[in-house]
Amino acid sequence: MFSSFLLHTWIAATLLAIAAGSLGYFVVLRRSAFAAHALPLAAFPGGALASLLGFAPLWGLGGFAIIGVLFLRIFSLLGRRDVAMGLLLSSFLALGGLFLSLGREYAARVYGLLFGEVLGISSASLLPLALLVSVVLLLLLWQFPILLLESTQPELANAHAISSARIEWFFLLLLALVSAAAVPVVGTLLVFTLLVSPAAAAQRLSRRPYHAWALAILFAELLSWSSIALSYWSNWPLSFFVGVQGALLFLFSRIFARS
Amino acid sequence: MTDPLHLASFLHNSAVQTALWIGALAAILNGSIGIFTVLRQHSFAGHALGDGSSAGGAVAIFLGSAALWGFLGMAWLAALAMGALGLRRARERDLATGVVLGATLGISALFLYLDVSSTQASGATVEVMFGSIFALDPQLLWPTILLVGVAIALIVLLYRPLLLIAANPDLGRAAGLPVRRLELLYLLLLGTAAALSALSIGVILATALLLGPAASALRLARRPWQSFLYAQGIALTAVLGGIYLAFMSYYWSDGASWPVSFFVVLLILLLYLASAALASRRRTKR
Numbered sequence: 043m044f045s046s047f048l049l050h051t052w053i054a055a056t057l058l059a060i061a062a063g064s065l066g067y068f069v070v071l072r073r074s075a076f077a078a079h080a081l082p083l084a085a086f087p088g089g090a091l092a093s094l095l096g097f098a099p100l101w102g103l104g105g106f107a108i109i110g111v112l113f114l115r116i117f118s119l120l121g122r123r124d125v126a127m128g129l130l131l132s133s134f135l136a137l138g139g140l141f142l143s144l145g146r147e148y149a150a151r152v153y154g155l156l157f158g159e160v161l162g163i164s165s166a167s168l169l170p171l172a173l174l175v176s177v178v179l180l181l182l183l184w185q186f187p188i189l190l191l192e193s194t195q196p197e198l199a200n201a202h203a204i205s206s207a208r209i210e211w212f213f214l215l216l217l218a219l220v221s222a223a224a225v226p227v228v229g230t231l232l233v234f235t236l237l238v239s240p241a242a243a244a245q246r247l248s249r250r251p252y253h254a255w256a257l258a259i260l261f262a263e264l265l266s267w268s269s270i271a272l273s274y275w276s277n278w279p280l281s282f283f284v285g286v287q288g289a290l291l292f293l294f295s296r297i298f299a300r301s
Numbered sequence: 302m303t304d305p306l307h308l309a310s311f312l313h314n315s316a317v318q319t320a321l322w323i324g325a326l327a328a329i330l331n332g333s334i335g336i337f338t339v340l341r342q343h344s345f346a347g348h349a350l351g352d353g354s355s356a357g358g359a360v361a362i363f364l365g366s367a368a369l370w371g372f373l374g375m376a377w378l379a380a381l382a383m384g385a386l387g388l389r390r391a392r393e394r395d396l397a398t399g400v401v402l403g404a405t406l407g408i409s410a411l412f413l414y415l416d417v418s419s420t421q422a423s424g425a426t427v428e429v430m431f432g433s434i435f436a437l438d439p440q441l442l443w444p445t446i447l448l449v450g451v452a453i454a455l456i457v458l459l460y461r462p463l464l465l466i467a468a469n470p471d472l473g474r475a476a477g478l479p480v481r482r483l484e485l486l487y488l489l490l491l492g493t494a495a496a497l498s499a500l501s502i503g504v505i506l507a508t509a510l511l512l513g514p515a516a517s518a519l520r521l522a523r524r525p526w527q528s529f530l531y532a533q534g535i536a537l538t539a540v541l542g543g544i545y546l547a548f549m550s551y552y553w554s555d556g557a558s559w560p561v562s563f564f565v566v567l568l569i570l571l572l573y574l575a576s577a578a579l580a581s582r583r584r585t586k587r
Contacts, residue, residue, distance in 0.1 A: 073395050073396075075345065075396060076399075079402070083505070120577045121516055122342065122516065124343075124344035125344055125512050125513075125516040128512040128513075129512065131508060132505065132569075133566045136566035136567070139431050140560055143560050152427055152431075153413060153417065157413070231352070231406045232406055234399065235403035239399075239400060239403060242399075242400070278414065279410045279414045281406070282411035285405075286408070288400065288404070293400075
């Protein structure tokens with residue numbers, strides 16, 4: 043199970059879970075589950091373009107996720123935010139579908155990008171991934187108190203001259219970076235389970251911010267490790283276990299918190 | 302060439318005819334339901350039902366039955382689960398939706414994998430996620446007409462209560478409406494709409510067809526009933542236009558036709574921008 047071909051997956055998933063768990067804490071706090079679902083999908087055409095033109099997918103994914111943030115901000119000015127999000131994810135997916143249909147290995151690539159490939163992690167992609175995750179973590183820790191205040195008490199934050207719009211930009215850009223890093227492992231569709239379920243469970247179980255934050259990271263690690271192990275034993279896709287175990291985690295935390 | 306627009310060959314192709322009919326029905330239903338969805342800012346639930354139905358499509362292909370029933374069954378199941386999990390508290394709704402969505406996507410990951418590895422359906426992922434509008438079974442036309450007919454009849458019958466609880470549920474409760482039952486009915490209608498667009502333009506583009514036309518229409522219409530007509534018109538334009546453009550792209554790009562869903566979403570996006578421009582010009586005129 044820990045042989046060299048899976049070792050990359052273990053390292054990548056461990057790194058990712060740290061970033062996803064800690065950012066997920068704010069996704070849940072800010073009620074941004076839809077944004078956490080939409081931005082990984084916005085990265086999808088980047089992966090498709092990378093496979094069409096043959097460059098490293100991380101650049102394509104990151105680039106398109108950031109374009110997605112711009113699209114979201116511009117369309118939010120035009121109308122309702124949730125409509126902007128729905129249009130963003132559909133139009134970017136359609137663009138990705140177009141790129142993939144222009145390439146040759148259509149069917150295989152679609153599945154890999156949407157649901158992830160456990161064995162798709164090369165040793166060369168680990169270093170950029172580690173860099174990306176540490177950048178996200180440093181930025182998050184640097185702004186932790188401000189982000190916490192703005193997410194829970196926006197009026198109070200405004201009174202302290204903290205701009206909500208700037209915090210939103212900051213948060214969405216971090217989300218874009220994590221999405222780009224996570225897509226190769228769990229796929230565009232299930233990144234957000236890794237973001238939402240552990241953090242939602244953690245916030246059910248603890249009210250203290252740093253405590254809940256650490257718990258969210260721990261849950262994200264447990265979720266991704268057990269999913270890799272189960273996927274290895276059963277030969278079934280990793281994202282199946284991420285999705286289903288994420289839902290179970292959420293249900294258990296609800297039952298546990300109620301009793 | 303006497304027919305540069307290839308209209309004759311377009312309209313006489315039987316695959317195209319089925320596509321046009323089912324696409325039009327999906328457009329009409331999605332445009333109408335979308336009005337309620339946009340009004341109650343329920344976009345995430347609308348998207349989640351569409352995505353969730355992919356699991357049903359994947360299971361249906363695995364079992365070898367028609368994908369429509371899989372899409373429909375799963376969308377209804379997800380609608381019931383969402384209703385049970387967290388319609389009461391708005392704070393919880395977002396998370397409950399997300400968790401249901403994650404679980405159903407996980408299941409579709411598994412079944413699409415099983416479809417590809419253990420049956421001969423190598424195109425299952427593409428078929429479920431991006432739709433297979435030119436490969437629809439003409440026999441599906443009658444069940445589709447029936448579904449859309451019943452759904453539209455329900456909307457017309459319960460037009461006022463549905464609109465009221467969408468705009469202001471507290472007011473609906475005060476007026477003595479059975480809000481919970483109406484909510485559930487709305488979610489089931491939403492599931493039906495999602496399943497039909499999953500069948501035609503694909504699971505992941507269902508959201509655009511649901512939200513885009515309705516949001517544009519709400520911007521242009523002065524009265525509620527007008528918004529329904531506008532939304533249906535915009536959705537029809539996008540779907541029928543998208544099918545035509547995809548058909549035509551076969552001639553432009555020597556043989557490699559572009560996906561229908563790309564053109565449909567492109568048209569929806571352009572019409573949305575046009576409606577924003579039109580509405581802002583109308584505002585400055587006044």
